[in-house]
Amino acid sequence: MNNLSVPPAAALSDTDRALLRDSVRDFLGRHWPADGAVERSHNAEALLAIWWGLAGQGLASLGGDTEELGLRETLLVFEELGRAACPAPLLGAVAANLALAACRSNETRALLDDLHRGTATIALALGTFDGDPAAGQAAMRDGMLSGTIAFVESAQTATHLLVCTAAPASVAIVATGATGLTIKPTPGLAVPPLAELSFDNTPAVPVEIAGEALADIATVARLGCAARALGAAERGFEMAVKNAKMRKQFGQLIGQFQAIQHKLADGLTRLDGARLTLEAAADARDSGNPDWRVFAASALAFAGPALRTVSIETHRALGALGYAEEHEAPRHFRRVHADLARFGGVSRARAALADYVLGPAA
Numbered sequence: 001m002n003n004l005s006v007p008p009a010a011a012l013s014d015t016d017r018a019l020l021r022d023s024v025r026d027f028l029g030r031h032w033p034a035d036g037a038v039e040r041s042h043n044a045e046a047l048l049a050i051w052w053g054l055a056g057q058g059l060a061s062l063g064g065d066t067e068e069l070g071l072r073e074t075l076l077v078f079e080e081l082g083r084a085a086c087p088a089p090l091l092g093a094v095a096a097n098l099a100l101a102a103c104r105s106n107e108t109r110a111l112l113d114d115l116h117r118g119t120a121t122i123a124l125a126l127g128t129f130d131g132d133p134a135a136g137q138a139a140m141r142d143g144m145l146s147g148t149i150a151f152v153e154s155a156q157t158a159t160h161l162l163v164c165t166a167a168p169a170s171v172a173i174v175a176t177g178a179t180g181l182t183i184k185p186t187p188g189l190a191v192p193p194l195a196e197l198s199f200d201n202t203p204a205v206p207v208e209i210a211g212e213a214l215a216d217i218a219t220v221a222r223l224g225c226a227a228r229a230l231g232a233a234e235r236g237f238e239m240a241v242k243n244a245k246m247r248k249q250f251g252q253l254i255g256q257f258q259a260i261q262h263k264l265a266d267g268l269t270r271l272d273g274a275r276l277t278l279e280a281a282a283d284a285r286d287s288g289n290p291d292w293r294v295f296a297a298s299a300l301a302f303a304g305p306a307l308r309t310v311s312i313e314t315h316r317a318l319g320a321l322g323y324a325e326e327h328e329a330p331r332h333f334r335r336v337h338a339d340l341a342r343f344g345g346v347s348r349a350r351a352a353l354a355d356y357v358l359g360p361a362a
Contacts, residue, residue: 012069017076024077027057028084034328037085041191041331044157048121051088055118059090063220064097064112070286071220075227075278082231082339085331087192089154091224092122096162098217099171103207111160111173123158125149125197128166129218131344138172138199140165140206144180145172145199151342155183155195163197163204164218169211172204179203189338191331218343219296223281225339226303230274232335233307233314237267239329240317247319254317263313270306277302297352304346311336 012020031053032040040046054060062074074094081088093115100108114120127137127149138147145163155161161174161181174181180202187193241264247254254260277299284292311333315322321329340346 012073017073020073021076021080023057024059024080025083027053028080028086032084032086034084037328038326038331041085041087047087047089047154047157047192050086051121052118054088054090055116060093060116060118061097062090063094064101070282071223072279072282072286074220075223075282078224078227079231079234082228082233082332082335083235085232085235085328085335087154089121089123089158091221092124092154092158092162094224095124095217095221096122098220099162099209099213100207105207107205108173108207114159120159121154121157122160122162123152123155123195124221125152125155125161125163126218126221126343127164129164129214131218131222131348132342136196138163138165138197139167140170140172140204143203143206144201145174145204146201148196148198150186150194150196152195152197153190154192155197156185156192161197163199164214165206166211166214168208169214170206170208171214172206174199174202174204189334189341191334191338216293219293220285222300222343222349223278223296225342226274226300226307227278229307229336229339230271230278230303232332232339233274233310234271236314236318236329236332236336237264237271237310239321239332240264240267240314243318243321260317263317267310267313270310274299274303274306294353294356297349297356300349301346301353304340304349307336308340 032050059077062069062077078090081090096112096115100112111120115122127135130151132151134150136148136150138145138149149163158176161176163172163174165172176183180200182198184196184198185193186196244254244260244264281292281295281299284295289295315333318329321327322333323330
């Protein structure tokens with residue numbers, strides 16, 4: 001049984017993390033330029049190509065080797081993907097590395113090898129462990145999977161699905177070409193759209209894993225989405241600052257108006273606060289702190305409202321640009337709100353904190 005035990009990660013210096021950030025940002029700048037991000041996000045070939053490139057940088061193995069790179073470095077990469085408006089399928093890869101790293105079957109090892117080479121992509125379907133009661137669930141019986149799970153990202157371009165089941169606790173590996181599987185896009189804020197998966201006696205490979213480990217994978221996924229939202233909010237904020245230095249109203253730059261200055265200063269404070277809380281949660285897990293889940297819930301409870309506020313004020317400061325779908329600004333607005341609403345959103349994080357402080361509701 002895989003219980004997802006996590007040894008403390010080797011601590012990288014701030015200089016090392018800065019080098020990692022610069023490397024990822026430079027790679028995305030060259031291979032996923034901002035001026036083409038809108039069109040590329042709808043192009044399956046472009047998505048597969050950027051994933052192959054990220055795998056070549058070693059990023060497809062994030063989550064699997066905690067002796068080298070921990071959760072803090074993983075969140076850093078999610079943040080850069082958010083800045084670049086790049087919907088690369090990193091979420092499924094991290095979940096697969098966490099869930100399958102200790103599994104020694106030939107099938108799972110071959111899948112991980114393909115994943116790390118960039119020839120396989122994995123979509124994560126949390127189901128019962130999603131945190132959103134509308135996410136649905138799936139059950140495994142005699143090697144067959146049945147049920148419906150919603151809010152799954154990257155399913156349209158995935159080669160495999162990693163499906164969490166609760167009774168018994170396990171993950172099921174499903175090839176996207178399997179019989180009985182239907183993938184239905186559900187357009188909304190997320191770009192590309194999330195999907196609803198329907199399983200009708202779909203053949204799957206079960207991997208037994210403790211329910212607590214599945215809950216931890218879900219927590220890591222929540223933090224990953226929050227970090228991606230942070231990157232998107234940060235990029236939108238930078239565009240708003242630049243716009244305030246160029247756009248004029250009533251004969252002067254709008255950045256000279258005190259109301260705009262106050263909103264931008266408040267936005268910077270919220271961005272810094274969100275980053276610090278996410279880093280604290282990641283550090284707690286990487287150092288083996290048994291209360292890291294509390295740090296995670298605290299980070300999500302703070303970052304959610306903070307990043308939404310930044311995104312909304314950025315949207316207002318950009319004026320008409322914030323509504324021009326051919327511009328990258330609306331993409332960041334969508335990303336922030338879509339990611340922060342995932343997995344039960346801030347309400348679930350606050351409920352987790354209330355349970356910790358007051359005890360579970362009777």
